[in-house]
Amino acid sequence: MNTGDELPALEVRITRDQLVRYAGAALDFNPIHWNETFAKEVGLPDVIAHGMLTMAVAGRVVTDWLGDPGRLIDFSARFTRPVVVPNTAEGALVEITGKVAVVNDDGTARVDLVVKFDDKTVLGKPQALVRV
Template sequence: MGYTVGDELPPLDVRVTRDRLVRYAGASLDFNPIHWNERFAKEVGLPDVIAHGMLTMALAGRLVTDWLGDPGRLVEYSCRFTRPVVVPDDDEGALVQFTGKVGEVREDGTARVDITAKFDGKTVLGKAVAFVR
């Protein structure tokens, strides 16, 4: 697969629901009550229960690995958590929208993919960058 600067990845929309948070907590062993207890989340100053940052990061990574077709081609991936994804207690959950674009192609054939993750129209991951081969 050759890369060209400006290539856009197919967008990925994911609904993050409370049941998904419970499943992620079990898989990651991150049982912090801000991810499941509305009363506790509000007591510590959050608007409601929030998604695990690492879950949001993993979903953004899925955008890239789905596009690659082979997760082994993802060489490096990093981001910063800039804003929480607030997950309401309903069947709809929080819609997180992921997009990506090839921002650089290197001489060795690897490429930098710049990822955008938005919730409620606002970016939730900063400097989200994947390097692929």
């Protein structure tokens, strides 16, 4: 692992049925994640994915690359833009790329990610700390 190494890009589709499953697992039944009418009434363009689901999907690019999820020490991001999930079989396409920003002397490295939906970033400053 070297500074500048790029992780293999990952494309993930998020669908409405995944939102329902995630809501059940996370006990997050906010209607903006499943009720189109409600989401629009509160000013959203449509149903949106849970922020933590988006973050978990983004983290896959790191854990897939590492091969061992136990090497992921920390992962952080800010939720800056929603992922709008249409009521179609294809759902919403989330595109994730990453690059090793720095390899530290203590056997860790920081990986910076770019997470996009509809060609716009949806997570601010997503970074993973990993064991080399």
